[in-house]
Amino acid sequence: MELFSRNVAALWIILLEFLLRSVAEEEVLMNTKTETSDLKWTTYSRSKPEWEEVSGLDEENNSVRTYQICQADGSSSHWLRSKLIERRGASQVYVELLFTMIECSSRSTHHRSCKETFNLYYYQSDTDDATATHPAWMENPYTKVDTVAADFLLRKGGEKKFNVKTLRLGPLTKRGFYLAFQAQGACMALLSVRVFFKKCPALTRSLSVFPETVPRSLVQEAVGQCVANAAQPGPNPRPPKMFCGEDGQWVDQPTTTCTCLPGFEASHGELECRACPVGHFKMGSGPGPCSLCPDSSHTGEMGSASCVCRPGFYRAPTDSPDTPCTRPPSSPRSPVPQVNDTSLTLEWSEPLDSGGRSDLTYSVECRMCSAPGGPCMPCVDGVNYRPSQTGIQGRRVSIWGLRPHTTYSFTVMALNGVSPLSLQGPAGETINITTIESVNCSKVTATESSLTLHWNTPTQSHYRILQYQLRYCEKERGSEENSCHFMESNINEVVLSDLRRATQYEVQVRARTLGGYGSFGQAVVFRTLPDEDDSSSPLLVTGILIAMGMLLLIIVIAAAIYCIRKQSHFKDPEMSDKNGQYLMGQGVKVYIDPFTYEDPNEAVREFAKEIDVSCVKIEEVIGAGEFGEVCRGRLRIPGKKENYVAIKTLKGGYTDKQRRDFLSEASIMGQFQHPNIIHLEGIITASCPVMILTEFMENGALDSFLRLNDGQFTPIQLVGMLRGIASGMKYLSEMSYVHRDLAARNILVNSNLVCKVSDFGLSRFLQENSSDPTYTSSLGGKIPIRWTAPEAIAFRKFTSASDVWSYGIVMWEVMSFGERPYWDMSNQDVINAIEQDYRLPPPPDCPTHLHQLMLDCWQKERTARPRFSNIVSALDKLIRNPASLKITAQEGAGPSHPLLDQRSPLTPTSCGTVGDWLRAIKMERYEESFLQAGYTSMQLLAHITTEDLLRLGITLAGHQKKILSSIEALGIQNKTPGNVLY
Template sequence: TETVMDTRTATAELGWISFPANGVRTMCGYDENLNTIRTYQVCNIRFTVRDCASIPSVLGSCKETFNLYYLETDRTVSEGIKGVEYWANAPFLKVDTIAADESFSQVDFGGRLMKVNTEVRSFGPLSKGRGFHLAFQDLGACMSLLAVRVFYKKCPSVVQNFAFFPETLTGAESTSLVIARGSCIPNAEEVDVPIKLYCNGDGEWMVPIGSCSCKAGYEPDNGNVCRACPQGTFKSSQGAGLCQQCPLNSRSTIEAATLCGCRNGYYRGDMDRPEDVCTSVPSAPRNVVSVVNQTSVLLEWHPPRDTGHRDDLSYNVLCRRCHSNERRACQPCDDSVAFVPGKRGLKDTRVEISKLRAHTSYTFDILAINGVSNKSPYPAQQLSINITTNQAAPSVVPIMHQVSSTSRSFSLSWPPPEQPNGIILDYEIRYYDKVDSVVQSEMPNVVLEGLRPGTGYVVQVRARTVAGYGAYSKEMLFQTLTDDEYKSELGQQLSLIAGSLVGGVCIVSLVAIAIICSSIYSLTHSPIFSSEVTMRPDMFSGPTPTVTFPTLSEGHSSPGVKIYIDPFTYEDPNEAVREFAKEIDPSCVKIEEVIGSGEFGEVYKGRLKPVGKKEIPVAIKTLKVGYSERQRRDFLSEASIMGQFDQPNIIRLEGVVTKSRPTMIITEFMENGALDSFLRQNDGQFPVIQLVGMLRGIASGMRYLAEMSYVHRDLAARNILVNSNLVCKVSDFGLSRYLEEDTSDPTYTSSLGGKIPVRWTAPEAIAYRKFTSASDVWSYGIVTWEVMSYGERPYWDMSNQDVINAIEQDFRLPAPMDCPVVLHQLMLDCWQKDRNARPKFPDIVSMLDKMIRNPASLKAGTNNVAPGPSHHPLLDRGAPDLSRVSSVEDWLAALKMTQYRDSFLGSGFTSLPLVTQITAEDLQRIGVSLAGHQKKILTSVQSMRHHVDDQSPTESV
């Protein structure tokens, strides 16, 4: 209770207003304890009414009640005091008529207690801000007001359930309930809303509704205070919980921490709780073991020594296909590679990988992963292993198609295996009715003859590489025609042919006459009349020609073989592009990355998605901005040439984009790039028979070009492209521009006003510019030398003029190291000075086929010295000059194996005398794992030993 005024404690007059002025007076009285008090004018009245009969001076009766009024005001007390008339007419509100419960007739000072009557009245509510006046109206009673006490009730401020409730006034009635809204104490938050308490009429708080609790980082203290967690402790959530010590490998350096931060090198996973210990990433897996089975590999390993104190360890396996031992030469494996049970999230320490490419180097990285590996700023520790797949037989031919049929034969064709795993040498076809028969075919088609009419034959086919035969295809049934069916069909065909011949014989006669006359004129008017015909653009005029003569030295093409048509013989070169190259919608082409640059612009890797067909990778040559019309013609001429070829060992033209910018030539994509760089990156990694298979593919492509009477003029390993199955394909059909225009390419040198690749070009082509298939055969011999030397530069660092002079002196390149005699003899045959003595490309293909079918011929002796004059200074260029070698670094540089310098020196082979004692086991130990490199080093070591033996005792190595 809060008391506003109590007249019992007043010590001075209060200056009450009375009406009339002498109607009420201040007098002394006694309270219930017989203490003297004054009479005051107050709101709630404690009073005693005396019995009228006990007052001697009062005659008759008197009233024993009075009225209590109140008046609210907006003015202060001093402002509110006015004349008596105002108070007499003021709008007072009546509270009640007060009547005494008891009375007394006399006052006895002799010890008798006076009876005091006390009444309590409430009024309100009060709404005006300044206060209120109380008025006491006496209607004739004889009474004394002993004391007036004015008070109000309230509920005091309180903190309950971590919420603060302010001081709250009670209602006017004892049964009133007043709602008080609470607010959370500092560092506490609401649990349930709204938070409230009810204040009753007696000034007491009722049961609270809702509550607060201490925030994360704070704990309750003494029930109504939220205390901050000290350093080294934390509280992660709101509630009644207490602060906890930081878990292992974590700490908190501030007060009120909601989480303990992990120490350096330790982390929490995404699903870890704040009270869990901090953990670390695992170490690398250990002791990987690989088992290679043709184009599959099984990897097994041991778990890491340190799992990071977690139980959610798993493994990821990354696969990269490599062109050499250098990591930057690796690229991610194709999506076709299969991993069992998978390549991510492995729980077991074992994975089987299949559908790899044959004769290919792979690097597998095994990563140990746990729940915090993604939190570490450092890459996961990994265990790497390098493996090289074995040679593997080709996959099964998927299907065969019947092209035609007679009564005694039928013609079949089939697509190549999806996974050739090398160069397809030939196919074996097995067929039977009652007796098995087997035939061979180099191409994916065959005509089976000598069959019985009207008979069904079961046919199977399988492909062969240097690794052997693949499995037979599924059995398919094909039927020959009966004699009557064949005769009927043949008669229909003859009727059609006869009708066509009658209509076309006149046209053919006229064309033949025109061609013969034109040919005689050209031959008799050429500057040098010989057995060759050199075709030039200026020999043709008028309409687009439909016939081109082959060079006479090569003979005419066999029946059914197309003849190459020079696009420069067209009056409008664009017409040649339209005839021989397919126009591609640029929306089907997606350019991905630059892989090189050409004479006319950038070369890109990209994707081609023809409408309704499967997306394939492609190479895209572009024509740079600002080209001239002649540059555009020369650029598209290569497409006009390529578009005429269709052979597995010739780069395939997919099409051109000429109707939008940039102008593009699109060809199949060859994953392993140019042959010379590919061989240098894989020095010593292939068996000889694999190299012969690659040479056979190049020769097959050149045989096709020769049959079409096309002369390449720039056959070199740099212009042979290699795909992922090691199939070699002839490319770059644009040398004609080099022969007419200047270029800064050092490979080509001037001769008689043009540019010629001297190191690869036959002597007659250098001297007289006579390019024939025989000059291409000379170039093929140089390519063979490049292949067997793993991309060595022909004639090493000799100048072009020195090369010309040496060839004129009958010098020929020596056999590369470990080159079989039969292969070097093939090179020498190709380098015959008399071009007519050189073998033809069909002969070369046959010779290589014999070598492949008889691998023993490739092992029957090798040589490292070319035949010829023993005094020739170039004969020893195949091996390092040991007389000039003075250190291990010089020796490795001479062998072109400087990549092993640190391995040799780190293993203690710091001088040449120590190197001469090296063994194959030593090479394996120091990291020389490639068989070709080991052989080359050991051969050189043997030569050094002989060199040391030949020196005098006083000479040093």
């Protein structure tokens, strides 16, 4: 309740301060009520009576110096002139008159000569040079202000009432002026005269302070400064500006970019910048309140731009100051070893405490010990790790290259982004491992078909031998799998039977313990005994030689066949890889339609990278797409710089087909890598909503960007934009991709004015229920008629040549600063006109070479149109020769049948109001400024200048030029004498 009361009180204070500062202030130039001596004004009359200075009483019965006159004859004029009144820089002043007037019926004067009015004049002068005869006592050289009539008349026996009139004088240009009163048959008393002007009071608004300002014209520009603890961003900021009206009222809102400095927030309705309280912070300049310090951080003073971490907590170098402070993780849990031979597999569980971070990794430290419990030293070279020794993402590592019968100490450590900052070092869990000793055969007893082998028992005592494994192979046949055999034994002796006589065998033995198998011992060769009378040996040798010869012949024939097939394979132009993405021998990348996949999701997985939703932060909705909202957000992938992204979302309740159509754009974009093609960052399909992330283009769609900056770019800048679009389309055409919907609305512009082709979602062509009027029904789908080539409209023949036609329309859109092609013509009228060989005329100030290039793109025969490579070359030539862009298209130039501009010429009659005129020239944003400045009719625009436009807040040179040229084209004649603005 107390907090609510304080908020209400603060609001009342803000409202009261706003009202007080909004009320115009007055500065008095003259007030006869305050005079204590005779006024001694100058009077003139050809006959009696004259104006007479007497003491009188005002409406509050205070004694004042007054002038009065009561004429019997109204045929002569009686003048009264004040002393020189200095204007003090004011261009408009106000005169407040307090007077009484006697009713004619109460006088004895003839009614025809009696009047109940008087006239007020003024005369300007740079010096106090008025005399009894100068200036002349006549209407000229004075300037008449008004004929003043009384609202209340005095009559016999009636109530005494006073008349108060306030009149405006101006414009004033000289040092001072005289007031003159002319009576012609009136009986009146001038009780007081107060002359004053209005000025705008000192004002604080939008974190800007503006000084007291005297309006010297219709509107007076005031230059202010930022409030304390506020500043303007940028290297060359413009000071805050605001306009003071002639009535002493501030006009509209100030033009300012003042924002509170880091550590300060706007308060009291943006009247001041207040320091963030203790425990709060504000990182940068700009709007927004102070925020509570993130977890495990604090501030010790007011006005902090960041919060420091509490003891034991840290921020990584890549963490922003507004992220919580974190700490290193605890030790990994329960490491489990598996020893096999001289290799080791370690697995463990994640720490109980991750330290508040998600960038958890592991590392393994290896130390070799002289004996269990003895001193250890770092492992020597030759020990290998998979996947690595440090930076392990999972919880498993394989280690090999260990020495047999050796004790090792392995420490598994958990680390995160702040572990290097901790003085205590990473926490780890240690486990000791002893590898198994190798076993070698030492004794043998041989016969013709058997070998009896014996080996010594390993001397290590801390492992119990469970079993031995013996591996034996025929030495002549090498280590082929079918020539090697294994045998297990529970004792250190084994008999090998059924062996070949007179044959060498290679034998190895290893032991198995609870820790797994040890390494095989050294290979030892033993030989079985031959028969005493082996007469078949020569025949055996001969057979072996014959078999070897046949085997060699077969190998030679197979090699020849392989070479022939391989040579024909490389000569076949139709051969390609399994995806068809590269033509054999050419190396040309070809676009792959995702709808040709049996499962379109496979195309998405192949061409688009899946991003974890935790890496994306949505900040604001910036538009709406066909499938859902379009947002701006930030993408932060560990190890990479954070950057802004545009996020297309798939709204809930979608069907499987809508999801496929939505993600198809990602599988298309993912195949393109070009500086003038919108870049796909990745997709999010593992959570809701489904998202497509692309690079963020700060200036949005090209058509709306050009309309917003009408006239602000030079021809060479516009050609640079067109060159970028053509380069992107050249890349797409070389990949055999047809865009089908190339238009300025589908070109995006970044902060460096780089244009990039976008909108690769082809689903709109497959839907008949589209509500977009740009796309018109035709057999098979929707077509953007105004941008589409004739053969594509008639026969749905979409090729790179039809994209060239669309590019010509984009050129026309760019050079006309976002004008709608074919203006208000219907789609059917456009189709008919194109069939009759009508083409769009050159936009205003369009270089001749550019319009000719447009006409080349609009050739009826698609084979006659240039390729995008030709267009890029032509634009490069224009950029290298800027003088060629100064040759503009003249009226009558171009094709034999140019499409005439359907818009009727502007005339004062066709533009009934200033608002109609501004809307006709696309400058309707300034309508309110014109009306507030007093331009309420077309005739008032006759003498407007560049300075007048600046006072109206029109600072863009292109907009000034467009408005002034339009006024000149209108041919407005000013028929009102004098300055119509006043």
